[in-house]
Amino acid sequence: MLLIAGFATGILIGLTGVGAGSLMTPLLMLVFGVAPATVISTDLCFAALTKIGAMRLHHHAGLIEWQVLKRLWWGSIPATLLALLSLGMGQHRFQENTLKAAVAAALLLTTVGIVFQSRLHRFMSDRIGGDIERFLRTQAFLTVLLGAALGLMVTYTSIGAGAVGAVVLACLYPFRLTPARLIATDIAHAIPLTALAGAGHVLVGHVDFVLLGWLLCGSLPGVLIGAGLSSRLPQYILRVALATVLAIIALRLLYSLGQG
Numbered sequence: 001m002l003l004i005a006g007f008a009t010g011i012l013i014g015l016t017g018v019g020a021g022s023l024m025t026p027l028l029m030l031v032f033g034v035a036p037a038t039v040i041s042t043d044l045c046f047a048a049l050t051k052i053g054a055m056r057l058h059h060h061a062g063l064i065e066w067q068v069l070k071r072l073w074w075g076s077i078p079a080t081l082l083a084l085l086s087l088g089m090g091q092h093r094f095q096e097n098t099l100k101a102a103v104a105a106a107l108l109l110t111t112v113g114i115v116f117q118s119r120l121h122r123f124m125s126d127r128i129g130g131d132i133e134r135f136l137r138t139q140a141f142l143t144v145l146l147g148a149a150l151g152l153m154v155t156y157t158s159i160g161a162g163a164v165g166a167v168v169l170a171c172l173y174p175f176r177l178t179p180a181r182l183i184a185t186d187i188a189h190a191i192p193l194t195a196l197a198g199a200g201h202v203l204v205g206h207v208d209f210v211l212l213g214w215l216l217c218g219s220l221p222g223v224l225i226g227a228g229l230s231s232r233l234p235q236y237i238l239r240v241a242l243a244t245v246l247a248i249i250a251l252r253l254l255y256s257l258g259q260g
Contacts, residue, residue: 001031001032002032002211002214002215002218003214003217003218004218005024005027005031005032005215005218006046006214006215006216006217006218006219006222007218007219007221007222008218008222009023009024009027009050009215009218009219009222010050010218010219010220010221010222010223010224010225010226011222011223011225011226012226012241012245013050013051013054013162013187013219013222013223013226014053014054014057014222014223014224014225014226014227014228014229014230015183015226015227015229015230015233015241016162016166016183016226016230016241016242016245017162017166017182017183017184017186017187017190017242018162018166018242018245018246019162019245020043020046020047020050020051020158020161020162020190020194021043021047021154021157021158021159021160021161021162021194022107022159022160022162022245022246022249023245023249024043024046024047024215025039025040025043025157025158025159026249026252026253028042028043028211030252030253030256034208034211035206037206038206038207038208038211039158040156040157040158040201041198041201041202041206041207041208042207042208042211042212042215043158044154044155044158044194044197044198044201045194045198045201045202045207045212046212046215046216046219047158047161047190047194047198048190048191048192048194048195048198049216049220050216050219050220050223051187051190051191051194051223052191053220053223053224053227054187054223054224054226054227055184055187055188055191057224057227057228058183058184058187058188058227058230059184059188061184063180063181063183063184063185064181064184064185064188065173065176065177065181065184065185068143068169068173068176068177068185069185069188069189071140071143071144071147072143072144072146072147072150072165072189073147073189073192073193074144074147075143075144075145075146075147075148075149075150075151076147076148076150076151076154076189076193077147077151077192077193077196078148078151079147079148079149079150079151079152079155080151080152080154080155080193080196080197080200081196082151082152083151083152083155083156083197084155084196084197084200084204087155087156087200087201087204101253101254101257104249104250104251104253104254104257105250107246107247107249107250107253108246108247108250109164109167111243111246111247111250115239115243139172139173142172143169143172146165146168146169146172147189150164150165150189150193151193151197154190154193154194154197155197155200158194158197161186161189161190161193161194162186162187162190165186165189165190166182166183166186166242169182169185169186170182179239180230183230184230
């Protein structure tokens with residue numbers, strides 16, 4: 001079952017950029033009954049190792065937007081270090097129901113954003129108008145701010161780098177990032193972010209290396225398959241696949257809250 005879960009998640013990661021946190025975290029909690037602290041710690045290592053293969057394929061295809069990526073890292077890496085410092089000082093505690101509710105809310109908002117991506121694109125285009133210079137200055141600052149928010153979210157919950165980051169980036173870069181480029185850039189951003197957070201959790205958390213090994217055996221071939229397909233599938237299919245996956249996860253998490 002862990003091999004199958006890893007393989008399916010790997011395909012989704014390569015195809016949409018989402019799944020390492022937003023799919024695997026609730027899956028391990030809801031289906032396999034793993035404790036939240038162990039899930040978050042193990043999933044961060046899983047995300048970093050799984051996405052490396054997808055990034056190499058996207059890099060060879062020329063899909064990564066490096067300027068956008070550097071702006072994200074300027075925000076996310078310092079924020080990750082601060083979050084790890086607070087974890088090491090014992091200032092954060094994992095609460096399962098709070099985590100589930102927060103994740104579900106973020107995923108539902110992300111799903112709405114993806115479904116209405118075309119309308120968001122037109123809205124942002126109209127907002128830019130003729131003041132393109134001012135927008136570009138604001139764009140850089142907001143991208144760094146987004147990176148900082150993702151750094152905190154990913155370190156504490158292992159979720160956000162793909163699901164939340166994708167929609168916000170689509171709004172910040174309505175002309176520059178096509179769905180394929182958005183997925184590639186989002187995956188590349190998540191690798192050092194999750195690797196750094198995962199390394200911190202190895203020291204202050206509880207990484208289950210046996211669980212991690214089984215998941216990677218399934219996910220590594222799966223992510224290569226998904227990444228190979230992502231640049232060939234129509235953009236509409238990518239958006240529908242991403243929105244469907246996130247909506248299912250969010251509804252399942254909300255349902256689980258009432259079950260204690």
